[in-house]
Amino acid sequence: MVAVNGHSPAGGRRQWKLMIVDDSNIMRRRIERSQQLESLEVVGAAANGVEAIELFRQTDPDLITMDITMPQMDGIECIRRLVELKPAVRILVISALADKATAVDAMEKGANGFLNKPFTDRQLNEAIAELIRVL
DSSP, X not given: OOOBTTXXXXXXXXXXXXXXXXXXXXXXXXXXXXXOOTTEEEEEEESSHHHHHHHHHHHOOSEEEEOSSOSSSOHHHHHHHHHHHOTTOEEEEEESOOOHHHHHXXXXXXXXXXXXXXXOHHHHHHHHHHHHHTO
16 A cells, blocks of 8 residues: 555555654653554664664664664764665654754754653654654
8 A cells, every 4th residue: 555645545544653762661661652643653662773773674664763872872873874774764852961962963963853851741742743744
């Protein structure tokens, strides 16, 4: 089935695939539980950038939530590599690092949005919905 303008030919809504990347298992579960968009399916979760690239190749997500501070490969480097693999991927950085330089660096590498930790369920869903709108 081929999707056109985010809709399937049968008139149903397209399912978008989300991958969650955060070194905190608690945060990964929180993001998965908090997202309330019916058109979004969580296809995987990774604890660092190395795992994220491997999982990305297996699941081909449309959207990614990305932490910045992680072991083995940080979020900035991971964003750069994922965008090289799939330039159309949409990435929402979710980080406790609220300084402007970090956000600018992430955006320059290919991120599409930035959400500070802590965040509310509403803030998360609004940020993800905004990325879907531009897909």
